[in-house]
Amino acid sequence: MFEDIRKEFPILKDKLLGRGLVYLDSAATTQKPQVVIDRISQYYSKENANIHRGPYDLSINATNMWQEAHQIVADFINASSYKEILFVRNTTEGLNFLVNTFGRTLLKDGDTVVITEMEHHSNIVPWMMLQKDIKFNIEYIPVKDDYTLDLDWFKDLLKKKDKSIKIVSLVHISNVLGVKNNVEEIFKIAKKVGAFTMLDAAQSIARCKVDVKEIGCDALVFSGHKVYAPTGSGAIYINMKYLNDLTPWMGGGEMISSVTKDGFEYNELPWKFEAGTPDIADGIVLGTALNWLKERVEQVGGWDMVINHEQGLIGYFLNEFNGIDWFKHFGPDDVSEKYGVIALNIKGFKFRGCKDIVYIDSKKDGESITEFLNKKGIAFREGFHCAEPLHDRFSVGPTLRFSLGIYSNESDLKYAANSLKEAVLQGLH
């Protein structure tokens, strides 16, 4: 069944170096199935028009499709209405939106925002930027040696800081460790002090069931491009109870219903939060991708099967390195705790951090392991994966990361494992 799904991705059929592309970078962005590629082409060939105001059929149709895509997202994450869904370009934009709306209105000097040591930079840096205007504190829930979050520490913090904790903002699945956090429990505790709760679902949206009601979050963000949809698409969920009183981050066209010299009136929900012409085609096709994924997940027997598939592959890969002392896995070795991501180090080899990576002429003293893998046609990542504080916490330098998608198979992992062994055996550095 998963092999049939793989066949729907044209890029994976391409013969690179006489072999199909070994795509192990799905945590960065997923490949796109034919249905998504065709839908983009159809939109621009036959359906393109601006939305909301055009009185002609093409525009009315595009407006309806735009609204329908919001409804598809709402259904996918079990939101109550399309009005709770705001389209953005990616997770980063979604998190910046939340920081600059809820952050700005809820926080005052001396308050606290709680995040974790395993956040992606996009759930760290926007808060740090806001600290320039408001003197609040950022507290990081520690990651324990077993890679779980320290909930006792969090409970103690709540006792100490109580109602000064205004926002708790967490990552669902770490893009480095691959662990899935017990966000349901953390948000339940956070609600005891009335904190606003937000979830970064960038990695989880394509790897497990994401249900905003079960999770119990007030807001959630994800990127479309990590869930088989085009780049430029993404969504924020915000619980309806906050939306009427929430002041938009941006003003301009589309988000108003009327403007005079004396003032303006907001458009209805959720368009009040979508200023300017949005990325219409990609938003509509996000709906196509989510419908496609929902169907495929049902066909394979549900999300547990998708999780089993990815964990089986991770187990296979880690087994290949059993007893090999130069192989250092970063994350829990128990595959039942891992979701789609394998980060690793090699004893005696230093991978490059983001600022060291020079794409052209990076070869200084001979071929490196990463250049070798690249020449083998393997797509992977090297660096801190935008989670530098997590690497610091474990005193781990930049890592090499392989990450999976619904189309990944054993042959990909076998090829990657063999290539890595070949590179190390050749003494590359």
Ligand SMILES: Cc1ncc(COP(=O)(O)O)c(C=O)c1O
């Ligand atoms: C956990 C997590 N959060 C946020 C992001 C940022 O996503 P984007 O670059 O699509 O905004 C990523 C991207 O890798 C991620 O893995």
